Amino acid sequence: KNEVEQSPQNLTAQEGEFITINCSYSVGISALHWLQQHPGGGIVSLFMLSSGKKKHGRLIATINIQEKHSSLHITASHPRDSAVYICAVSRGSQGNLIFGKGTKLSVKP
Amino acid sequence: DVKVTQSSRYLVKRTGEKVFLECVQDMDHENMFWYRQDPGLGLRLIYFSYDVKMKEKGDIPEGYSVSREKKERFSLILESASTNQTSMYLCASSLRQILDTQYFGPGTRLTVL
Numbered sequence: 001k002n003e004v005e006q007s008p009q010n011l012t013a014q015e016g017e018f019i020t021i022n023c024s025y026s027v028g029i030s031a032l033h034w035l036q037q038h039p040g041g042g043i044v045s046l047f048m049l050s051s052g053k054k055k056h057g058r059l060i061a062t063i064n065i066q067e068k069h070s071s072l073h074i075t076a077s078h079p080r081d082s083a084v085y086i087c088a089v090s091r092g093s094q095g096n097l098i099f100g101k102g103t104k105l106s107v108k109p
Numbered sequence: 110d111v112k113v114t115q116s117s118r119y120l121v122k123r124t125g126e127k128v129f130l131e132c133v134q135d136m137d138h139e140n141m142f143w144y145r146q147d148p149g150l151g152l153r154l155i156y157f158s159y160d161v162k163m164k165e166k167g168d169i170p171e172g173y174s175v176s177r178e179k180k181e182r183f184s185l186i187l188e189s190a191s192t193n194q195t196s197m198y199l200c201a202s203s204l205r206q207i208l209d210t211q212y213f214g215p216g217t218r219l220t221v222l
Contacts, residue, residue: 096157099152
């Protein structure tokens with residue numbers, strides 16, 4: 001079993017829809033990261049959180065430490081949100097990450 | 110803005126060749142990482158370094174070595190490239206430990222024939 005599981009693997013939405021991507025982990029962590037990867041490969045860090053909730057524009061990330069679960073929400077989705085969203089957790093003292101396999105999001109106009 | 114650059118976007122090599130992938134960051138970050146990304150497997154850590162001349166094995170170090178002679182530069186070396194090392198290679202850096210954002214380079218797509 002993978003230490004970091006994401007769902008769904010693939011997601012297709014219509015422009016304007018509210019989107020939720022889920023991440024569950026089975027190990028102790030120091031922080032959880034949400035990353036975005038556009039076609040072409042570049043990865044951008046969206047959020048890093050160890051408790052509660054963070055918001056940046058139309059993106060919201062939440063984490064429940066007791067349940068070992070995090071969600072990434074996108075409000076009023078747009079075709080430019082189409083990307084692979086990756087959940088990763090930090091363990092250990094050097095900050096190396098363990099990654100989920102990613103959720104491929106496609107937002108149709 | 111933090112900038113992490115990688116020496117090549119695309120690289121084609123032959124089996125048995127020695128391959129060098131270079132990564133440079135311009136923000137005086139202490140930690141640097143090399144990952145490979147494969148379909149269905151996600152990103153996996155090959156090696157990381159938390160200081161000059163220091164290195165630690167990640168989850169899949171076999172067939173790879175690294176070099177960090179200067180703080181800003183972290184090199185990944187494939188001593189004798191094999192076809193199963195065909196992959197996307199991503200470098201990342203972070204300022205310090207644990208609670209720091211990692212900044213990624215654009216990736217190098219390596220094909221070994």
